[in-house]
Amino acid sequence: MSRIAYxxxxxLPHGAASVHIEDRGYQFADGVYEVIAVRDGVLIDxxxxxxxxxxxxxxxxxxxxxxxxxxxxxxxxxxxxxxxREGIVYLQISRGVARRDHPFPSADTRPxxxxxxxxxxxxxxxxxxxxxxxxxxxxxxxxxxDIKSISLLPNVLVKQAARVQGAFEAWxxxxxxxxxxGASTNAWxxxxxxxxxxxxxxxxxxxxxxxRRLLALAKQQGITVVERPFSLAEAKSAREAFxxxxxxxxxxxxxxxxxxxxxGRPGSRTLSLRQLYMEFMAEKETDFD
Amino acid sequence: MSRIAYxxxxxLPHGAASVHIEDRGYQFADGVYEVIAVRDGVLIDxxxxxxxxxxxxxxxxxxxxxxxxxxxxxxxxxxxxxxxREGIVYLQISRGVARRDHPFPSADTRPxxxxxxxxxxxxxxxxxxxxxxxxxxxxxxxxxxDIKSISLLPNVLVKQAARVQGAFEAWxxxxxxxxxxGASTNAWxxxxxxxxxxxxxxxxxxxxxxxRRLLALAKQQGITVVERPFSLAEAKSAREAFxxxxxxxxxxxxxxxxxxxxxGRPGSRTLSLRQLYMEFMAEKETDFD
Numbered sequence: 042m043s044r045i046a047y048x049x050x051x052x053l054p055h056g057a058a059s060v061h062i063e064d065r066g067y068q069f070a071d072g073v074y075e076v077i078a079v080r081d082g083v084l085i086d087x088x089x090x091x092x093x094x095x096x097x098x099x100x101x102x103x104x105x106x107x108x109x110x111x112x113x114x115x116x117x118x119x120x121x122x123x124x125x126r127e128g129i130v131y132l133q134i135s136r137g138v139a140r141r142d143h144p145f146p147s148a149d150t151r152p153x154x155x156x157x158x159x160x161x162x163x164x165x166x167x168x169x170x171x172x173x174x175x176x177x178x179x180x181x182x183x184x185x186x187d188i189k190s191i192s193l194l195p196n197v198l199v200k201q202a203a204r205v206q207g208a209f210e211a212w213x214x215x216x217x218x219x220x221x222x223g224a225s226t227n228a229w230x231x232x233x234x235x236x237x238x239x240x241x242x243x244x245x246x247x248x249x250x251x252x253r254r255l256l257a258l259a260k261q262q263g264i265t266v267v268e269r270p271f272s273l274a275e276a277k278s279a280r281e282a283f284x285x286x287x288x289x290x291x292x293x294x295x296x297x298x299x300x301x302x303x304x305g306r307p308g309s310r311t312l313s314l315r316q317l318y319m320e321f322m323a324e325k326e327t328d329f330d
Numbered sequence: 331m332s333r334i335a336y337x338x339x340x341x342l343p344h345g346a347a348s349v350h351i352e353d354r355g356y357q358f359a360d361g362v363y364e365v366i367a368v369r370d371g372v373l374i375d376x377x378x379x380x381x382x383x384x385x386x387x388x389x390x391x392x393x394x395x396x397x398x399x400x401x402x403x404x405x406x407x408x409x410x411x412x413x414x415r416e417g418i419v420y421l422q423i424s425r426g427v428a429r430r431d432h433p434f435p436s437a438d439t440r441p442x443x444x445x446x447x448x449x450x451x452x453x454x455x456x457x458x459x460x461x462x463x464x465x466x467x468x469x470x471x472x473x474x475x476d477i478k479s480i481s482l483l484p485n486v487l488v489k490q491a492a493r494v495q496g497a498f499e500a501w502x503x504x505x506x507x508x509x510x511x512g513a514s515t516n517a518w519x520x521x522x523x524x525x526x527x528x529x530x531x532x533x534x535x536x537x538x539x540x541x542r543r544l545l546a547l548a549k550q551q552g553i554t555v556v557e558r559p560f561s562l563a564e565a566k567s568a569r570e571a572f573x574x575x576x577x578x579x580x581x582x583x584x585x586x587x588x589x590x591x592x593x594g595r596p597g598s599r600t601l602s603l604r605q606l607y608m609e610f611m612a613e614k615e616t617d618f619d
Contacts, residue, residue, distance in 0.1 A: 070359035143489035184470035200432035
C-alpha cells in the first residue's frame, strides 16, 4: 500500500510530498518535531507529545500552524490513511517559507506542517532477549537539547558512530563525565539497591515522553526513582542499564563500550519495566479506527 | 524578473522549486551550504568556497553530487539565469532522500543539490558611514562550527536577538569570555598598535572566506595580523572593530552592547581595509556573462 503524507493542508502520495527549497526547516533547521507511537488506533501519550511540542515551539517563538484539536485530527487522519496496527506518526513544524535570511521572517509567515505515518515492525524478540550494546561518545551538541528541534546533525553523527561499531545507540557524555542521553533515546541505570537512576530534565536532555511515562509507572509500583546525573563509570558498574524511546519502548542495555554489564543478559528489573510499559500501551482505549 | 533555482538536475521557477519531505536536510539538518558573492560575472573566491565545501562534506562523509567542475558550471548558469550584476549564489548539499532514520542511509543514496541566486543591493552607504552595533550573546552552539552545516538554529536565535535589540549582529562569547564569531560573520578588532586581531580557525568558528582573503590582503600591505582569541572586554576597549562576511564584506563596528568604541565613528583602518577588499573584488576577471 502506498504511503500518504500530510503537507500544509493536503494529503499527498508520499513520493509527491515536498516542501519549498526556502522552507526554513531546510535552510536553517528552524523547526521542531515529534514522533508518536501508534498502537491499535491509539496515539500513545499523544497529549504529552502535544504539550512538549507546544513548549518547543514556544521556546523558538514559532506559532502553532493550527489548533491542537485540529492537529490531533490531522495526526489521526494521517495514521488512519496509512493503515497499520503498530507504527509511528511523525510531525514536523518549521517557521515557514521565506527568503533566506537568519532573523525571523515577517510575522505573517505561516509555519509549515508536515505529517507522515508508517508501520514499524515490533523489535525482534531476539533483540529484546539479547539486549543491546551502546558506545559512549562526547556530547558535542548545543546547549538547548531540551528543545526538540530538527537541528539533529550531531545526533546523526553519533548514531552513525554507534552503527559503525555494531552498537544500537551512543550514550553521549558531557564535559564532566556524566551521561546525558542517547542520540534518540534516554539513558537509565539500576543500582545495587534496585533504584532507578536517570538524568533530570534540564537543558542538556530532551524530556522524553517514554521516560516520563515510565517514571510515573515505576513510582506507582513503589520503585524508588532518583533523577540525578550518573557518570559513564557508574553506568559501567551498574546492576542493570536500559534505554527508553518512542519506538524502542524500554530496551535492555547489556554492554557499554567494552564493558559487559553483569552476566551480559538483560536484567530482570529492566524486563519487568518493559512489561509494565507494554501493558500500559495495551490498556489504552482506541481513539481512531 | 522571476527567479530561477537549480534543484537536483533541473532549472525551475523559484516558486516551484521543492525538495522531498524526507530529504535529510529537512528532517536532520544533515547537509552543508555555501554563499558566494557575485560581482559583475565573477564568483568571488569561488575556488576557496569549493575547497571549504569539500572539507565540510568530507567531515560529514557526504559525497559530492557532481564534480567541482560541473558544480561550477551550475553555479554560474544559475547566477546567469537570474541576471544581476551584484548578488549571491547559494548552494546547499544534503545527504539526500531516505526513509527517516538517524544513521546514514544506504551508500547509493544520492546527495541532493539546490542552488539559488539573487541580486543583493549593496549595503547603503549610510550604514557603512555610520558603522553598526553588535550585541554579545553566549555561544551555545555545538562543538563543530568549523563545518558549514545547515544546522543553524542557534545562529538564527542569536541573530534574531540582535535584531530585536536594534543591532546588526550578535558576537557570540564562549565559556571563557572570548568572542568566537557572529551569527553569520567573523569578528575582528584592531588594537592600539594597529595590529589586526581575529580568532584563529579551529572547531569553534567557521573559516570565513572573506576573513581568509582579508588576512592575505592585509599581510600584503605589511599590516601585522595576530590570530588569537580576544575577550569581549578587550573588544570593548579596542581602537577599532569590524566584521567580515560574504555579503557585508568589511563592515565597521562602532558599538558593542552598551559600549561605544572610540568616538563612535568607523575607524580609519577599518575603512582602509574595506577599500582594500572592494578593490580586490573589482580587479577580478569576469568569468561568466
